[in-house]
């Protein structure tokens with residue numbers, strides 16, 4: 516049986532669909548040398564051939580203003596259509612002053628009232644083990660927005676201070692393996708959800 520999943524992760528009774536999976540990945544950092552952006556670029560390289568990861572941008576979004584939700588905002592329309600076209604969303608974000616990055620929170624605020632966000636499967640990538648506050652806050656925000664957080668797909672890797680770019684991450688065996696394992700779990704969860712066998716657990 517063909518599968519994008521590692522052999523040991525295949526449930527032969529599951530009957531996974533064969534179509535390519537489309538994932539949208541967003542980094543919460545606008546920094547050129549961002550660890551978080553490097554992590555999602557590496558994920559794109561590490562993804563199997565039938566998993567297509569689009570790296571979206573949030574830096575051009577204006578500051579959120581509910582008065583403007585129905586305005587023509589090209590950056591928002593681009594983000595919304597990328598989200599609509601995706602089977603799942605990957606988020607990697609730094610922690611700033613124990614909070615979610617402003618750019619990512621801004622992007623999420625623009626998406627709160629949209630049709631595209633609710634129930635979207637979400638994989639979180641944390642590139643700094645000490646960034647626990649932002650991770651917890653992000654989980655709370657995403658659950659409130661009715662995102663489908665796939666906890667088994669969560670990846671925590673230590674990139675802070677390593678100076679690794681995407682190519683270096685791909686070459687770093689343990690880090691690359693953690694990313695690939697998380698991605699495999701994510702794809703498996705999405706396919707299960709698509710078949711009505713959702714395995715995510717709502718937060719208590």
Ligand SMILES: Cc1cc2nc3c(=O)[nH]c(=O)nc-3n(C[C@H](O)[C@H](O)[C@H](O)COP(=O)(O)O)c2cc1C
Nearest residue numbers: 544546549550551552609610611612613645646675
């Ligand atoms: C203004 C500022 C505040 C920060 N606050 C925290 C923090 O509260 N906790 C933490 O773990 N790291 C904190 N950091 C470190 C960043 O999270 C870290 O540099 C991260 O790698 C940045 O992500 P990036 O490499 O994707 O840009 C802070 C960095 C800056 C610039």
